[in-house]
Amino acid sequence: MSVSPIVVWFRSDLRLASNRALSAAVATGAPLILTYILDDETPAAWKRGAASRWWLDKSLAALSASLETRGATLIFRRGVTGEELPRLVTQSKASAVYFTRCYEPHAVALEDQLKAVFDSAGVVFKRFGGNLLREPEDVRTKTGDVYKVYTPFWKALSADFTPPKPLPPPKAITAFKSALESDNLAAWRLHPSKPDWSGGFGEHWKPGEDGAHEKLQTFLEAAMRSYADDRNRPDRPGTSRLSPHLHFGEISPAQCWIAAQHAAASMPGADKGCETFLKEIVWREFSYTLLYYWPDLPEQPFRRDFAAFPWKSEPAHLAAWQKGMTGYPVVDAGMRELWHTGYMHNRVRMIVASFLIKHLLIPWQAGEAWFWDTLVDADLASNAASWQWVAGSGADAAPYFRIFNPVTQGEKFDPDGTYVRRWVPELTALPNDVIHAPWTAGALTLAAAGVTLGKTYPHPLVDHAAARARALSAYDAVKMASKK
DNA sequence: TGAAATGTTGGGGCG
DNA sequence: ACGCCCCAACATTTC
Numbered sequence: 097m098s099v100s101p102i103v104v105w106f107r108s109d110l111r112l113a114s115n116r117a118l119s120a121a122v123a124t125g126a127p128l129i130l131t132y133i134l135d136d137e138t139p140a141a142w143k144r145g146a147a148s149r150w151w152l153d154k155s156l157a158a159l160s161a162s163l164e165t166r167g168a169t170l171i172f173r174r175g176v177t178g179e180e181l182p183r184l185v186t187q188s189k190a191s192a193v194y195f196t197r198c199y200e201p202h203a204v205a206l207e208d209q210l211k212a213v214f215d216s217a218g219v220v221f222k223r224f225g226g227n228l229l230r231e232p233e234d235v236r237t238k239t240g241d242v243y244k245v246y247t248p249f250w251k252a253l254s255a256d257f258t259p260p261k262p263l264p265p266p267k268a269i270t271a272f273k274s275a276l277e278s279d280n281l282a283a284w285r286l287h288p289s290k291p292d293w294s295g296g297f298g299e300h301w302k303p304g305e306d307g308a309h310e311k312l313q314t315f316l317e318a319a320m321r322s323y324a325d326d327r328n329r330p331d332r333p334g335t336s337r338l339s340p341h342l343h344f345g346e347i348s349p350a351q352c353w354i355a356a357q358h359a360a361a362s363m364p365g366a367d368k369g370c371e372t373f374l375k376e377i378v379w380r381e382f383s384y385t386l387l388y389y390w391p392d393l394p395e396q397p398f399r400r401d402f403a404a405f406p407w408k409s410e411p412a413h414l415a416a417w418q419k420g421m422t423g424y425p426v427v428d429a430g431m432r433e434l435w436h437t438g439y440m441h442n443r444v445r446m447i448v449a450s451f452l453i454k455h456l457l458i459p460w461q462a463g464e465a466w467f468w469d470t471l472v473d474a475d476l477a478s479n480a481a482s483w484q485w486v487a488g489s490g491a492d493a494a495p496y497f498r499i500f501n502p503v504t505q506g507e508k509f510d511p512d513g514t515y516v517r518r519w520v521p522e523l524t525a526l527p528n529d530v531i532h533a534p535w536t537a538g539a540l541t542l543a544a545a546g547v548t549l550g551k552t553y554p555h556p557l558v559d560h561a562a563a564r565a566r567a568l569s570a571y572d573a574v575k576m577a578s579k580k
Numbered sequence: 581t582g583a584a585a586t587g588t589t590g591g592g593g594c595g
Numbered sequence: 596a597c598g599c600c601c602c603a604a605c606a607t608t609t610c
Contacts, residue, residue, distance in 0.1 A: 497610045
């Protein structure tokens, strides 16, 4: 007798190890149909951005290749998931669909819709966790409320948390024999063209499960011990750079958690760095919780009184920010790093975000949209929660009046100008004491460095002190609105 | 996971 | 020796 097949539906869990849905499906002994569905229609908003599609292309290729070595094929389908997945089940006469749950509003709605369809058709629709350390439903206050402040969230989550046992990647997979049509991944044209600005991405990243574990190992060996301080230093390789791998589920947060604790146990002096790293993973977790319970987080200020904020619409300023031409070196370095690598150091993300919001008074949603399109780690939850954090409108956000001085921040976290010189080469020859504020340099210094302000490098787009004062008075509108 | 303004203290120059 | 001022260094508060 033939056992009916099971569909394993890959989404944001593009890994073989510690993938509960996959391992559970393998354990049944049934033949498996492994699929990824590219759906550009169902998420009406927040369709995957260009940098993210670049990554997806490479990550799917890696997943497909490692499935091939285990005797299985990844079936590529494109269309409306709510139609395409049932179609695949019908074509293969599958009895079940196994998948890892997601938390974005459109993903939640899709799961609900498919569950209704499959329930009525008698098809098992089996959901697994694993993209988060703990499910949002499981981390609550004593009174059952959702945490809206990070520190108690961290305490509650980490207090009695035992990460699930890691699962090895399945050694072999029993593939469904009958032919099923599959698209050609290359024909999806996820790689940007006209123009292909992703040229430099490849030298910085290795998408896929192997690349994820390499990044993790490098971090544990070389950076975790000094992570607490060095993570703020864009001039040093002090961060893990795991964010895109985590976003696509090439590695799970639990795998990172276990590996970090294991490494710290045999590494004197690494406890602090380890805990700081775990806390960053939990910030991701906190963001997912906020998005899950406040699905309009990407569009609306969490604190509704921020609706009264007098934002400006200045397309020329937004364009200067996007191009890295604001005249503030650390801001421009960050924006150019983003464009060239699909990534930006986290400290610099805070600086450029603060600059867009507070110095230019441009709505945080405009920055969020730009990051969404240009970051390889673009993640709806982290992106929305972090922009709102900087704007001051979020849950447990930075106070609005915390306005970064881009010069001070540069001098503090890039003291030798190494980061600025890397991404803003026209300033390379400036001495360290003016590299973060070229307009303060004397005429001779500028001439000797080959810098002509307004020509080879912009004048500051706005004056810091004036912009700061303007931002503080704009904030008064929010305070006024929240009083009445 | 700030910055700037304001307040306080204490050493040194100087009449 | 003393008072006075200046100001750096640090602490506090305010935005």
